[in-house]
Amino acid sequence: xxxxxxxxxxxxxxxxxxxxxxxxxxxxxxxxxxxxxxxxxxxxxxxxxxxxxxxxxxxxxxxxxxxxxxxxxxxxxxxxxxxxxxxxxxxxxxxxxxxxxxxxxxxxxxxxxxxxxxxxxxxxxxxxxxxxxxxxxxxxxxxxxxxxxxxxxxxxxxxxxxxxxxxxxxxxxxxxxxxxxxxxxxxxxxxxxxxxxxxxxxxxxxxxxxxxxxxxxxxxxxxxxxxxxxxxxxxxxxxxxxxxxxxxxxxxxxxxxxxxxxxxxxxxxxxxxxxxxxxxxxxxxxxxxxxxxxxxxxxxxxxxxxxxxxxxxxxxxxxxxxxxxxxxxxxxxxxxxxxxxxxxxxxxxxxxxxxxxxxxxxxxxxxxxxxxxxxxxxxxxxxxxxxxxxxxxxxxxxxxxxxxxxxxxxxxxxxxxxxxxxxxxxxxxxxxxxxxxxxxxxxxxxxxxxxxxxxxxxxxxxxxxxxxxxxxxxxxxxxxxxxxxxxxxxxxxxxxxxxxxxxxxxxxxxxxxxxxxxxxxxxxxxxxxxxxxxxxxxxxxxxxxxxxxxxxxxxxxxxxxxxxxxxxxxxxxxxxxxxxxxxxxxxxxxxxxxxxxxxxxxxxxxxxxxxxxxxxxxxxxxxxxxxxxxxxxxxxxxxxxxxxxxxxxxxxxxxxxxxxxxxxxxxxxxxxxxxxxxxxxxxxxxxxxxxxxxxxx
Numbered sequence: 001x002x003x004x005x006x007x008x009x010x011x012x013x014x015x016x017x018x019x020x021x022x023x024x025x026x027x028x029x030x031x032x033x034x035x036x037x038x039x040x041x042x043x044x045x046x047x048x049x050x051x052x053x054x055x056x057x058x059x060x061x062x063x064x065x066x067x068x069x070x071x072x073x074x075x076x077x078x079x080x081x082x083x084x085x086x087x088x089x090x091x092x093x094x095x096x097x098x099x100x101x102x103x104x105x106x107x108x109x110x111x112x113x114x115x116x117x118x119x120x121x122x123x124x125x126x127x128x129x130x131x132x133x134x135x136x137x138x139x140x141x142x143x144x145x146x147x148x149x150x151x152x153x154x155x156x157x158x159x160x161x162x163x164x165x166x167x168x169x170x171x172x173x174x175x176x177x178x179x180x181x182x183x184x185x186x187x188x189x190x191x192x193x194x195x196x197x198x199x200x201x202x203x204x205x206x207x208x209x210x211x212x213x214x215x216x217x218x219x220x221x222x223x224x225x226x227x228x229x230x231x232x233x234x235x236x237x238x239x240x241x242x243x244x245x246x247x248x249x250x251x252x253x254x255x256x257x258x259x260x261x262x263x264x265x266x267x268x269x270x271x272x273x274x275x276x277x278x279x280x281x282x283x284x285x286x287x288x289x290x291x292x293x294x295x296x297x298x299x300x301x302x303x304x305x306x307x308x309x310x311x312x313x314x315x316x317x318x319x320x321x322x323x324x325x326x327x328x329x330x331x332x333x334x335x336x337x338x339x340x341x342x343x344x345x346x347x348x349x350x351x352x353x354x355x356x357x358x359x360x361x362x363x364x365x366x367x368x369x370x371x372x373x374x375x376x377x378x379x380x381x382x383x384x385x386x387x388x389x390x391x392x393x394x395x396x397x398x399x400x401x402x403x404x405x406x407x408x409x410x411x412x413x414x415x416x417x418x419x420x421x422x423x424x425x426x427x428x429x430x431x432x433x434x435x436x437x438x439x440x441x442x443x444x445x446x447x448x449x450x451x452x453x454x455x456x457x458x459x460x461x462x463x464x465x466x467x468x469x470x471x472x473x474x475x476x477x478x479x480x481x482x483x484x485x486x487x488x489x490x491x492x493x494x495x496x497x498x499x500x501x502x503x504x505x506x507x508x509x510x511x512x513x514x515x516x517x518x519x520x521x522x523x524x525x526x527x528x529x530x531x532x533x534x535x536x537x538x539x540x541x542x543x544x545x546x547x548x549x550x551x552x553x554x555x556x557x558x559x560x561x562x563x564x565x566x567x568x569x570x571x572x573x574x575x576x577x578x579x580x581x582x583x584x585x586x587x588x589x590x591x592x593x594x595x596x597x598x599x600x601x602x603x604x605x606x607x608x609x610x611x612x613x614x615x616x617x618x619x620x621x622x623x624x625x626x627x628x629x630x631x632x633x634x635x636x637x638x639x640x641x642x643x644x645x646x647x648x649x650x651x652x653x654x655x656x657x658x659x660x661x662x663x664x665x666x667x668x669x670x671x672x673x674x675x676x677x678x679x680x681x682x683x684x685x686x687x688x689x690x691x692x693x694x695x696x697x
Contacts, residue, residue, distance in 0.1 A: 066179040068566075068632040070551065071544070072129035073141035073171040073215060074193050075114065076201035077105060077148050079122040080164050098122070104151055112144035112328040113137075115181055117188050123201070127189055130181040132555040135295065135548035138171050138218040140328050142245050145169055145209035147330070167209040168201025169245075170194075171218060175634060199233040200242065213241035218544055222249055250349070251324075261486040263305055265479035266298060272470055273306045277444055281316050281412045286438035288431075288464050290420070290447045292454070293472035295549040296510020299448040302472075303416060306446070310414060316442075319344075319407065322416040325423040333424045336417050337400060338383050344407060347384055357386055367406040376403050401434050408443035420449040421456075428457060435464040451601075452556055474507025483512055497534050504542075506622040514543040542624060550628045557601070564594040565603060568618070569629035570641040572663070574607070576615040582648035583641040612652075635674050639685075642671035646688070665689075665696035 079101065086094055102124065106116050109126040113134070117125045126144065129137040145167040152165050174191030181188045196212060204210035216225060224246045230239035263270065273289065280287040293299045310318040321343055323336030342348075345363035347356045364376050379399030381388030391399075407413050417423075417431055435445050451471075453460055461467040475483070480502050505512040518541070519525035525534050554562060567584035568575045577595060581588040595618060598604050602621055610617035620626040633641070646667035653660045669692070672685040 067175055067177050067634055069173060069634055070129060070133060070176050070632060071137075071171065071547065072127055072133075072174050072176060072189060072193065073138045073169060074117075074174075074189065074197035075109070075126040075128070075141050075145055076168045076197045077124050077126075077145070077152070078166050078201050080166060080206055082122040082163070085163060101152060105148060108147050108151055109144055111330050112140045112147070114140060114144055115188065125194070125197075127176075127181065130176045130188065131178045133548060133551035134327065135545055135552060136327055137548065138169075138215050139222050141169050141171075142209065142211060142215065142219050142223050143248060143328065145211075146245060146247065149207055149209060164206040166201050166204040166206060168197050168199070168204050169209065169211040169215050170197035170200055171212060171215040172196065195235070196233065196240075199235070200240075203231050203233065203242075205244070209245040211243050211245055213243070216241070216243040222251070223247070224249055259301065259304060261483055263301065264482050264486075265475050266302060266305075266472075269302055269470055269472060270305050272468070273302060273446075274309055276468055277306060277310060277318075277414070280444040281313075281318070281442045284440050284442050285466060286408075286435065286441060286443040286445070288435040288445045288447070288461050288467045290449060290453075290461055290467070290469050291472065292449055292451055292469060294508065294553070295450060296508050297472045297474065298509050299472060300418070301509070303418075303446065303448065306414075316412050319411045319413045320416070321407075321413065322418065324418040325420055325427060327419070327422045333426050334383060334430070336423070336427065337430070338385075340415060341380055341400075341403070342384055345384070353386060356384060357381070360384060360386070364403065367403065367410060372402070375399055379403075397430055397433070400430070401437055404434060405438060405441060405443070408438070408441040412442035414444045414446055417445070417447045420447045421453040428460070432461060432464060435461065435467065455556075475505075475509065476507065477502050480505045480507060480509075480512055483509060484516075487516060501534075504624060506624060510549070511543075511546050511624070514545050518543045542627060546624060547628060550622075550625055551632075553603075554625070554628060554632070557603075558597070560590075561594045561597050561601075564591055565598055565625075566629045566633055567591075567641060568595075568604070568620070569626045570633070570638060571645050573623055573626050574611075574617060574619045576610070576612050576617055578615050579645050579648050583645045585644065635678055636680075639671050639674045639678070639680070642667045642674070643685070646671065646692070661692070661696040665692040668692040 089097075101122075102119060105124045105126075109116050109124075112128070114126045114128040115130065117127045119125075126141075128141040128144070134140075148167060149165060170193050172191065172193030174189045174193050176189050200210050200212060210228070211219075211225075225243040226246055228242045228244050231242050232239050269291075273291075276287045276289045279285055291299045291302060307320055310320060321340040323339035325336045326332050329335070341360075345356075345359045347359050351359070360380060361373075361377055364373055364380065368376060376399050378389045379391055379396045380403060382390075382396075383400070404413075404415065420428065420431070423431075431445065431447065438445075447461075461469070481498060484498060484501060501512070501515060504515055516525065519534070554565065557565065563584060564580060564586075568580045570583050571579045577588050577592045580595070581591040584591065595604065599606065599618070603625055604618045604620055607617040607619055630638070646664055649660050649664045649667065653664060668685070668689040672682055672689040675682050675685050
């Protein structure tokens with residue numbers, strides 16, 4: 001074309017050949033030319049700065065998709081015999097009952113971290129697992145169903161006792177509009193899991209919560225179930241496994257749980273905890289210690305080791321009290337503090353109000369004199385579920401702190417606040433003020449939290465004298481190997497069989513234990529004589545618990561960083577900024593900034609050397625993170641990104657003396673195969689895939 005201005009790479013300055021989209025020198029995506037004035041466009045420009053014309057063609061950044069594939073739990077709650085009631089009831093009564101029902105359902109679903117997806121006649125559909133997935137999504141869903149059955153009965157009008165509710169819960173993969181879920185919109189989710197939940201609800205007994213087999217498997221340790229005969233749901237040809245949820249199982253305190261393996265590779269961190277404990281007891285100098293680490297990395301295990309150590313201190317018996325910050329439920333703001341007070345007073349959840357009141361008064365009387373007793377009891381009564389006098393918030397919290405400090409003044413005390421990343425701001429402020437107010441008492445405040453707490457509150461406990469932070473790194477490969485050896489015996493597996501188990505654990509003890517449990521349940525890992533045998537050449541699937549933990553980390557990322565991480569998963573376990581920018585359709589400079597933030601968040605790391613000149617090479621910290629991110633992408637989006645990545649690699653392979661044939665063939669073939677399975681036209685993918693495969697061969 002006459003008058004075309006050659007594009008020049010902003011990164012290395014090399015002039016590109018006509019028609020090139022990527023620089024042959026460094027692989028960076030080239031700025032497009034303005035269709036009006038033919039002036040070069042900056043890589044991140046949406047409009048031409050010379051004539052103002054909008055950017056057009058392939059150079060324009062591609063919008064980040066708002067949908068992804070994810071495992072969710074869906075709840076349906078429906079009112080039984082509503083139509084006969086409407087026929088004989090006054091319209092105003094009907095409206096009042098419906099308003100109360102829908103309002104209460106929305107409140108309960110919200111308390112348990114769900115989103116009301118839609119109202120369908122006299123039914124409510126709720127979603128758990130979006131916009132942020134957690135390892136407790138299925139449990140939240142079932143607990144919400146049980147709570148709904150308890151709460152909704154009060155909305156049956158007088159004389160309409162026959163009105164009851166059915167609840168159905170199903171867990172499975174779906175396509176989710178994440179933006180709509182975040183905004184509380186409707187039409188959020190699509191997939192068979194929605195139909196399954198609806199049909200489960202239709203066969204649920206009145207007043208019951210019926211769940212599918214997947215939901216049962218994910219929650220059986222936390223919910224008590226009654227097994228039911230398999231049911232053939234409407235429209236299905238084969239029976240479906242179903243279970244009737246009965247009640248939650250009270251969780252055992254983590255410091256009392258038994259351990260089947262010795263502590264491995266954590267001697268240094270345990271030494272820091274022991275020193276903090278001894279200093280608080282010996283010098284009567286209160287300590288605030290926060291133990292940070294990813295889910296499953298071993299925080300609770302270290303707490304148990306310190307608990308056992310404190311039990312061996314004969315000269316100074318220690319009062320050990322634990323409270324856990326729950327991720328969901330009603331009245332959870334100070335639930336951890338309530339756990340501590342109930343344990344100290346000996347109050348059980350099953351105690352009637354007079355018994356609980358008597359025990360609380362006796363516990364307070366042992367700690368303070370008559371002048372303070374009534375004030376502290378009045379302040380503590382609402383905390384343990386008793387009716388009491390409403391006091392100003394500052395006065396109430398001051399009395400709570402006085403109770404805990406009096407406890408430490410009587411006897412050396414350790415107060416454990418678990419899962420502080422789930423705590424409300426009011427609870428965080430209370431713990432900080434307690435640590436700052438403590439003086440000359442043998443008190444150790446021991447907190448556990450995931451790194452998200454620092455993202456939310458960067459100054460956490462930073463102003464408290466005697467505050468210590470310990471961050472747990474992943475176990476080394478030798479540590480994971482030792483863990484397996486203790487679980488199964490030194491000679492259980494050969495090195496080639498053990499290597500894939502070490503790799504998928506990625507230094508996380510939880511992952512190691514969950515993979516072993518899954519393999520045993522699937523029959524792939526069998527006890528043989530005195531040892532164990534593992535099937536060779538296993539294609540290890542990901543346990544649901546591991547998938548959920550990683551998915552939660554990914555969902556908590558900034559939207560831009562998350563989009564870059566998902567795009568990187570298409571390129572592969574190892575990747576380069578230029579390839580990710582091509583897959584995403586974004587400027588390489590913006591992608592590099594995101595990659596550096598992801599490196600700080602420990603999702604990826606830069607390799608010491610790169611296989612591609614002029615491009616830093618990154619690698620996913622854990623292959624499972626890559627797998628979760630790739631699974632999140634809708635398959636149509638995978639096709640587009642594999643094709644863009646292949647285009648970037650093709651440009652490099654033609655302009656450089658480099659062997660990228662195998663990698664290029666993988667992306668061309670992946671785009672073709674995914675498009676074929678989706679029923680998309682494959683003509684545009686077949687030719688390039690065929691040529692790439694021939695070249696690789």
